[in-house]
Amino acid sequence: MPSDSTVPAAAPNPLERFVAVIPAGGVGTRLWPLSRAAAPKFLHDLTGSGSTLIRATYDRLKPLAQGRFLVVTGRAHEAAVCRQIPELAAEDLVLESEPKDSGAAIGLAAAILYRRDPETIMGSFAADQVISPDSVFQAAVLEAVHTAASGGGRGKIVTIGIEPTHPSTGFGYIREGSALEVEGAPSARSVAEFVEKPSLEVAEKYLASGEYLWNAGMFVAPVALMLEHLAANQPELHAGLMEIADAWDTPERDEVTARVWPTLPKIAIDYAVAEPAAAAGDVAVVPGAFRWDDVGDFAAIGRLNSAREDEAVTVIGEGARVFADSASGVVVSDTKRVIALIGIEDVVIVDTPDALLVTTKEHAQKVKGAVDALKASGDTDVL
């Protein structure tokens, strides 16, 4: 972690208005049975670092946000999140009674922050991503904060786009436009367009062109500008969120939330804000040259634990006792059982107290189908 001396202290510094929002939702079905409703992905240490993903996210943002955080998560995860981040005060936590997609979750964070201070610049960073090195990430966020504060009073919605390392068909892309002239953000550019997950052929063209970045869903923006676009594109969602936000720091919070939240439409923040804002010319991008992974499946876990790549079997989990003979792959263990692998290549084994997954790296993406089938068969106790 860089020292705080990387954070410039000159006033007026837009970083003083910065609040880090951490949406911690999503079960991570493709990481079943490790990740599941009761113990979602962000509560696991998937990189062998000793930190859960949410704790690592918090630590990565701390030098920029200092104590200014808002974590949005499900009510069921309150205790686990507080154990992971004991620094959080009660007002730093937004608990959803039921999941409502990222539009409502991030929109509510924007609305609450707006009511607390309309000058706030929020930065939204999912709790379940892996990033390194932290210093490169922090430099990109810092540029994004400066860019978000630029352009007169209005500012920009600034995505952080990841420089692609391979022609992924699993991510959306951002096409960069012209360079912006922002003080403190030399690499900021306009966004020409957001594009959906491409075919492999298209992804290869994107990669070759050098004009495209991965859309990692990270953005920094003045909350006022977020809410302006939300009001324009999703007036019903905006009205409901403002009603909740008005009541949030009052005794009426629970009553109003219980009444309004269940009625809100489910929509991703990309559709509710980012794409229409880009069309309106209000979105910028700062490229991030850091390593980034959304840990989409167990093959990713194998990649992310490359520190042990001298061993053929990557073992995740403190208690695991793995014995391998002519075997390779990934073992994720949530138990203290002895696991013996003999003569099996590229295997993926996930061992938890009540469920066991055995697959291959090649088939790791199919785990979601297994979970759907278990759901259909009524074996929901392990989901």
Add this chain to the structure above:
Amino acid sequence: MPSDSTVPAAAPNPLERFVAVIPAGGVGTRLWPLSRAAAPKFLHDLTGSGSTLIRATYDRLKPLAQGRFLVVTGRAHEAAVCRQIPELAAEDLVLESEPKDSGAAIGLAAAILYRRDPETIMGSFAADQVISPDSVFQAAVLEAVHTAASGGGRGKIVTIGIEPTHPSTGFGYIREGSALEVEGAPSARSVAEFVEKPSLEVAEKYLASGEYLWNAGMFVAPVALMLEHLAANQPELHAGLMEIADAWDTPERDEVTARVWPTLPKIAIDYAVAEPAAAAGDVAVVPGAFRWDDVGDFAAIGRLNSAREDEAVTVIGEGARVFADSASGVVVSDTKRVIALIGIEDVVIVDTPDALLVTTKEHAQKVKGAVDALKASGDTDVL
């Protein structure tokens, strides 16, 4: 099970002198982690029949032996064996304080039975083999009993040789000699020789010749003849066993056994008795046309559960909840966990509360090596 009417009642019937000896030893290391020191192979139902192997062995012999049994097992397994065969009286059980190989185990059974009745014909049948159909096995044992009682007062040591179905390199073979003329045993022949486990090339020749049978370690013999050969070939072992047998049904049993048993040499019954007896012309063979398997590894378990071969994954274990997608192989479950297999072929999974094995049918024979490695690493709690 055939009715008792298959057992001839004409006197003097040598079957009335028949006692079934069931050596129940051997951990079955290649079936780890299902089979282990605390729960050896014979205490498992490996065929999905609803019976453990030792119970099935008892039931298969019951029409011939009636209540005349002697089970030789380790002291640690007394309670489990009695739960499996509640019919056993205290005098039907021989408990070893430490394992001493088959020479001492079967030799002690012979000596005890000899002291109780020197005219006894013993039949020794390991507790951990799978045989079907029972009726064909019983007919072969019956022929073996008649053969064992033949040849004047001396009798024969009669092995039951299995008609080979493939050129196995995992078993010893018996070369048949000339036909014997034994009343009640039309298929009995002399034994030309016992041969050790052959190479594949040699095994193929054996199979093609039609003169060879698998040595399954099953034999029927007058106890007096057994002891005669034991005395000639292993005088020290013989003397020790006779000393224990003299004290067995007296108050001195524990004292004498504790003193003598630990001093006895470890030797297989094949070397101590069968092979020298064959060289002396005292061994006959009755071919068995039944299906036989010593369940040597998990691939065997897959074969033995072919009743479910319409399904790609054979599941052994009552509590198992297996979900398979593009997968094939064998799952042996000793837990109630959900097991999801995705995109993995010919896999062998053995799931127990404290140890998990993942291998392939092809590598199933290597399990013993894993157990040795675990032993070397000190992970003996799961062995």
